């Protein structure tokens with residue numbers, strides 16, 4: 001496969017000719033610096049030079065089994081290619097490259113993320129020494145087995161038991177009911193020979209809640225399932241069907257005492273329990289994965305945007321002015337309104353993902369020295385951002401698909417696959433509504449703490465009961481973000497008032513919570529988006545001193561669009577709390593339309609700067625050269641139905657129907 005950049009069509013040439021900023025500089029900003037761009041490109045080049053990593057035939061044309069095998073072939077090839085060239089799988093994860101290539105489900109993705117992260121984050125020193133080298137070298141292959149048929153969300157409700165037998169110094173793992181069957185874990189069905197398993201710890205007849213255990217599932221030579229274990233694949237899903245999401249049951253299966261992850265809580269040989277410093281430390285892998293998902297969601301959204309925006313510059317349809325040539329569909333304001341706010345969202349999410357990663361790194365460092373105080377803040381931020389990022393990526397990719405009209409529905413556009421893969425992100429790693437309710441809990445708690453005079457952590461400090469009044473003019477970026485903050489404060493105050501009112505009228509706090517939960521989810525969503533606006537404004541203003549004016553202008557426009565769009569979406573709340581008036585909203589709407597037209601001019605160049613090569617976009621509509629129709633036509637020729645002029649189905653069914661006397 002060559003890396004030669006093809007000549008592009010006239011439409012795209014013209015679009016690119018209008019670029020007023022330095023694309024490379026914007027690419028560097030998105031990657032996190034020139035060094036990271038360079039590293040990403042080195043990995044990409046190496047992958048592009050490994051033809052085995054690319055499909056000759058679309059997975060859509062393969063049987064379920066072949067599809068899985070083909071994906072496994074590519075996944076293993078990817079790992080060995082990285083290793084041989086001196087990179088780690090972590091390099092592929094952090095630059096996103098490897099995942100894109102194999103993103104029909106990559107059966108090793110759970111191993112290189114949650115399995116390894118659990119080993120690193122939950123092991124005591126001996127366990128780390130034993131398991132990490134084996135896992136890093138793929139001597140053992142694992143997944144994260146938590147969810148059961150009966151419970152995904154409610155981790156405390158899991159039914160799998162791990163009962164300590166002090167006579168043999170073993171845990172007995174058991175699935176007491178059908179609903180205790182582990183269900184969903186990626187790569188559990190056929191790939192993994194190990195799993196980290198979440199199970200209820202029982203000591204001397206007492207339950208100590210969910211704990212994590214390292215469990216071998218299959219023989220390391222024959223790959224056969226071990227006695228006492230039933231494991232298999234769960235069948236086709238909406239997307240990612242090249243993975244082997246699996247089920248798992250235990251029948252009084254014994255594992256050594258030393259297989260309970262013991263970094264945070266311990267069980268002694270005589271069956272005594274040692275408590276962790278914080279009861280939710282065993283949820284750490286989930287928190288870490290949520291942080292990763294924010295990046296992942298923004299990447300997938302960006303792929304869809306590149307495809308849809310390039311296509312919109314190539315596609316001509318209808319007459320804007322009677323008799324004139326058909327315009328590029330990107331010239332329609334409605335098309336700009338579909339796509340450009342999502343382009344702004346992508347940038348907003350990318351900057352927020354980076355800010356979240358910093359909080360994660362800071363909190364993890366604190367945990368190392370026993371500091372637990374940042375944990376609730378990290379939990380709230382990672383939950384909120386995971387939920388907003390996946391919600392917006394799913395909505396955005398679907399809008400990109402719709403914006404491509406009929407051809408967006410073609411598998412060869414790659415939009416269906418991007419959509420179905422990221423659609424799972426709303427559900428996995430904490431269902432979004434549930435995560436928002438966790439954020440809401442933090443908001444209400446913070447709001448109440450503030451009324452009692454306590455100082456609030458940084459992400460919620462704007463909720464304090466008597467905030468300083470905003471001095472920024474309303475129409476400035478800062479002024480509008482302050483208005484959004486005032487809106488959230490009003491919403492949270494209102495939620496708190498309604499909760500209190502229900503409790504005062506005799507409802508239990510839990511019933512009151514449920515009765516306010518629609519509003520509480522809206523509070524959490526609004527709070528997270530306010531945080532995102534803040535991160536975006538902050539990032540752009542910090543970059544201001546270091547980047548060229550062209551790039552700064554583009555970023556400023558995208559940031560402005562994000563804020564204006566958000567104000568319009570929240571108009572009802574902002575009017576109710578008096579943060580804006582009707583006149584301001586009218587001028588904001590007008591400004592947004594104006595900004596759409598401005599951003600449209602460089603839209604193709606902006607998505608070019610995201611710098612995702614054709615081989616990773618895998619789209620007939622989104623390729624660099626814009627040669628859309630030829631590619632669609634060529635892809636269609638690969639359909640197995642086109643191998644012969646007359647299919648078997650004709651002789652078997654159509655012909656008899658035509659000959660029948662009906």
Ligand SMILES: CCCCCCCC/C=C\CCCCCCCC(=O)SCCNC(=O)CCNC(=O)[C@H](O)C(C)(C)COP(=O)(O)OP(=O)(O)OC[C@H]1O[C@@H](n2cnc3c(N)ncnc32)[C@H](O)[C@@H]1OP(=O)(O)O
Nearest residue numbers: 109113152153154155280283292293296375379428429430
């Ligand atoms: C792959 C490539 C690698 C790249 C990596 C990144 C990219 C990846 C991208 C794509 C690849 C695909 C990968 C797919 C992977 C999917 C995998 C899975 O899905 S694994 C299953 C996930 N399962 C859940 O997430 C369950 C969700 N449920 C929960 O987390 C809990 O049950 C929860 C939080 C809803 C409730 O937990 P409670 O019942 O124990 O706690 P309560 O009673 O509600 O709260 C008690 C206190 O604990 C705090 N708390 C709860 N969780 C916390 C936490 N994690 N940290 C700190 N505090 C926490 C709360 O805030 C609360 O605090 P106060 O009392 O208000 O002060």
Ligand SMILES: Cc1cc2nc3c(=O)[nH]c(=O)nc-3n(C[C@H](O)[C@H](O)[C@H](O)COP(=O)(O)OP(=O)(O)OC[C@H]3O[C@@H](n4cnc5c(N)ncnc54)[C@H](O)[C@@H]3O)c2cc1C
Nearest residue numbers: 144145146147151152153184185186424427428429430433
């Ligand atoms: C593609 C995919 C991959 C996955 N990979 C893994 C994996 O590797 N390992 C693993 O362990 N798991 C995995 N999962 C499982 C996943 O983590 C769970 O599906 C997820 O946590 C949601 O739980 P649930 O399915 O029980 O949904 P439920 O909790 O049953 O949700 C159903 C509905 O109930 C609502 N609901 C539930 N609780 C509440 C509440 N307290 N308040 C208000 N509403 C509520 C939800 O909002 C939702 O609308 C995967 C799932 C998918 C789809």
